[in-house]
Amino acid sequence: MKTIYQFIAVRFGLSIITLLLISFIVFSLMELVPGNCAERYLSFKQSSGQNITYQDIAAEEKRLGLDRPFLIRYSTWVVNAFQGDFGQSCIMRVDISTLLIPKFGISLGICLVALILAYSLAIPFGIISATTKNQTLDSSLKFFSYLGLAMPNFMVALMVMLFSTIYFGDTLTGLFSPEFQGAPWSMAKFLNFLSHAWLPIFILGWAATALALQTVKALVIDENKKLYVTAAKARGVTGRRLLLNYPTRHALSPLINSIGFDLNRIFNDLPIVAIILAITDAGSLLLQALVRSNDQQLAGAIIFLMTATIIFINFVTDIVLSIIDPRTRRGMLNQR
Amino acid sequence: MSLVKVENLNIQFDTDEGQLLALEDVNFTVNNGEILGIAGESGSGKTITAKSLMQLNDENTLYHPNSKILYQGENLLNYDELKMVPYRGKIFSMIFQEPMASFAPAIRIGDQMVEQLQIHENISVQEARERSIQVLTSVGIPDSATLIDQYSYEFSGGMRQRAMIAMALSTNPQLLIADEPTTALDVTIQAQIINLIKREVRERNMGVIFITHDLALLAQTAHRILIMYMGKIVESGTTYQVLTNPQHPYTQSLIESSPDINNFEKPLIPIPGEVPLLKDRPQGCVFQNRCKKIMGEACRTQKPLTVAHEDGHTVACHIYHE
Ligand SMILES: Nc1ncnc2c1ncn2[C@@H]1O[C@H](COP(=O)(O)OP(=O)(O)O)[C@@H](O)[C@H]1O
Numbered sequence: 296m297k298t299i300y301q302f303i304a305v306r307f308g309l310s311i312i313t314l315l316l317i318s319f320i321v322f323s324l325m326e327l328v329p330g331n332c333a334e335r336y337l338s339f340k341q342s343s344g345q346n347i348t349y350q351d352i353a354a355e356e357k358r359l360g361l362d363r364p365f366l367i368r369y370s371t372w373v374v375n376a377f378q379g380d381f382g383q384s385c386i387m388r389v390d391i392s393t394l395l396i397p398k399f400g401i402s403l404g405i406c407l408v409a410l411i412l413a414y415s416l417a418i419p420f421g422i423i424s425a426t427t428k429n430q431t432l433d434s435s436l437k438f439f440s441y442l443g444l445a446m447p448n449f450m451v452a453l454m455v456m457l458f459s460t461i462y463f464g465d466t467l468t469g470l471f472s473p474e475f476q477g478a479p480w481s482m483a484k485f486l487n488f489l490s491h492a493w494l495p496i497f498i499l500g501w502a503a504t505a506l507a508l509q510t511v512k513a514l515v516i517d518e519n520k521k522l523y524v525t526a527a528k529a530r531g532v533t534g535r536r537l538l539l540n541y542p543t544r545h546a547l548s549p550l551i552n553s554i555g556f557d558l559n560r561i562f563n564d565l566p567i568v569a570i571i572l573a574i575t576d577a578g579s580l581l582l583q584a585l586v587r588s589n590d591q592q593l594a595g596a597i598i599f600l601m602t603a604t605i606i607f608i609n610f611v612t613d614i615v616l617s618i619i620d621p622r623t624r625r626g627m628l629n630q631r
Numbered sequence: 632m633s634l635v636k637v638e639n640l641n642i643q644f645d646t647d648e649g650q651l652l653a654l655e656d657v658n659f660t661v662n663n664g665e666i667l668g669i670a671g672e673s674g675s676g677k678t679i680t681a682k683s684l685m686q687l688n689d690e691n692t693l694y695h696p697n698s699k700i701l702y703q704g705e706n707l708l709n710y711d712e713l714k715m716v717p718y719r720g721k722i723f724s725m726i727f728q729e730p731m732a733s734f735a736p737a738i739r740i741g742d743q744m745v746e747q748l749q750i751h752e753n754i755s756v757q758e759a760r761e762r763s764i765q766v767l768t769s770v771g772i773p774d775s776a777t778l779i780d781q782y783s784y785e786f787s788g789g790m791r792q793r794a795m796i797a798m799a800l801s802t803n804p805q806l807l808i809a810d811e812p813t814t815a816l817d818v819t820i821q822a823q824i825i826n827l828i829k830r831e832v833r834e835r836n837m838g839v840i841f842i843t844h845d846l847a848l849l850a851q852t853a854h855r856i857l858i859m860y861m862g863k864i865v866e867s868g869t870t871y872q873v874l875t876n877p878q879h880p881y882t883q884s885l886i887e888s889s890p891d892i893n894n895f896e897k898p899l900i901p902i903p904g905e906v907p908l909l910k911d912r913p914q915g916c917v918f919q920n921r922c923k924k925i926m927g928e929a930c931r932t933q934k935p936l937t938v939a940h941e942d943g944h945t946v947a948c949h950i951y952h953e
């Protein structure tokens with residue numbers, strides 16, 4: 296059992312190193328964007344008709360600490376970022392954390408719920424579809440999957456909107472009804488949120504379920520053909536015990552491996568769905584920050600948060616993996 | 632005393648290319664305390680014969696209604712999954728060619744052994760564990776009290792096959808089916824495993840079906856031999872009868888193609904071609920395409936009958952038909 300703690304420690308160290316590395320790349324990219332925050336800060340003065348001098352810019356740079364060497368600025372940024380402080384937006388002149396964290400929480404919540412839903416449906420139904428002799432059942436699961444895989448998310452989103460407008464006279468867009476927009480959080484607001492959030496969750500979750508279901512099915516069928524399953528049968532193991540303890544248990548490890556990728560994919564799908572459903576999530580904020588306003592501070596913060604999340608999920612799945620399949624531990628610790 | 636009797640075993644596989652005959656009129660018995668060898672090239676049907684005894688064949692297998700696998704007068708082929716349980720890992724046990732692949736990789740070896748004991752016997756985890764450690768030690772695994780908590784990938788090839796044998800013997804089976812148990816191992820380890828199996832047969836008076844493609848190995852181990860080709864037993868008899876006085880051209884060819892460590896001069900004559908696919912099963916004698924003694928019309932069109940050459944020695948070849 297000592298090795299499992301060793302494994303967690305090593306794996307945690309690796310995650311931190313990865314995150315530092317990525318934060319460095321993100322910060323360097325932020326620097327590459329032409330112009331700096333001081334210029335952006337001052338540009339509003341110009342738009343209100345005042346003149347800006349080089350001295351003004353230099354003073355502003357000094358105020359923001361932009362005159363310090365690159366590595367110092369990077370380390371300050373990274374230390375603050377790890378504490379959830381991303382400084383001020385260059386354009387909107389507001390604290391990024393205050394602006395971003397709630398939106399990011401909503402994005403993450405939607406993605407995670409979609410992911411959990413997808414896997415908790417895909418695992419049992421994937422196993423059923425891999426082992427059933429009932430043709431109708433298998434075909435309907437296949438139909439459901441192919442539909443989910445073939446229809447692009449934005450199309451499903453548009454279709455749902457169209458139908459709801461025609462049949463319910465409500466567009467179902469946004470995350471809150473107008474009366475809760477901007478209201479402080481309350482039970483009623485939370486319920487109202489849920490009554491709206493199921494839609495993006497459903498849209499994102501469908502495709503994710505379909506994909507995971509096909510993966511589970513293929514993995515279980517594959518494992519079922521292996522000799523250790525026949526050998527277990529030859530020892531008298533039968534029925535559900537055989538199915539769960541042998542092919543299913545061994546199919547889980549590659550499946551858990553794919554969770555990280557899946558979250559990444561859902562994250563990438565969310566902005567488009569969010570735009571159609573008029574939800575401002577962190578992803579659409581990122582697009583806005585990058586494309587419209589060149590807000591490097593904000594963009595950097597969003598990318599940092601997203602990578603941190605994905606690295607964290609991969610960390611967790613690797614730990615789970617090392618518990619159910621000890622072979623994975625060996626590779627990482629490089630022990631015999 | 633006869634332990635298991637196989638009568639008229641005929642199986643077909645339901646495939647995309649139709650229903651293909653894979654075993655044809657296989658008949659044999661295994662006795663207590665006896666090692667019965669089954670030999671033949673790859674694809675001859677040795678493994679599917681062995682798996683039939685425990686109904687482990689793939690789902691597309693069709694057993695002919697007249698086929699019988701008799702144990703104490705009962706035809707096991709009539710049994711369902713539930714009734715088969717005691718014949719899987721208790722009365723009969725099986726070990727496979729690939730020791731690595733026959734253990735579930737993510738489950739400790741000990742847990743797999745305890746599971747088997749608990750399925751077949753009313754026994755506590757603690758007792759099952761102790762019994763497992765004891766059997767592991769008896770097959771020559773040192774420090775088995777520690778190794779029992781390891782995974783199969785932490786074992787060497789020879790150790791794995793020993794552990795597999797220990798697992799198969801842990802329930803004191805009456806019949807051990809060993810499907811090429813040493814093919815994947817080094818020769819020195821092979822010798823250890825063979826000696827182990829021979830010792831256990833002597834001590835336990837159990838029957839063994841020993842499958843291999845290596846005739847020299849059978850000369851060392853088996854009391855009787857079946858030579859199999861394309862799902863048919865083409866020759867059978869005592870080891871001495873079959874290996875010193877082979878009657879079937881296939882047996883003769885197999886012997887001619889095997890090396891002899893005491894005779895450097897012996898020319899090795901390979902058998903031309905290879906075992907046909909099931910869908911290319913020939914009419915008449917199944918060996919005709921590769922037979923150096925082929926005689927003509929009868930070989931091409933008629934199935935040879937199995938005739939007794941001498942007491943206990945049978946052969947299925949047209950040469951011996953009057
Ligand atoms: N489930 C199956 N469906 C179709 N053909 C099969 C199946 N299982 C085995 N066979 C075929 O049966 C023949 C005998 O196989 P096997 O008993 O494994 O040979 P051996 O063990 O003597 O090498 C081979 O041609 C093999 O391809």
Ligand SMILES: [Mg+2]
Nearest residue numbers: 677678810811
């Ligand atoms: Mg075989």
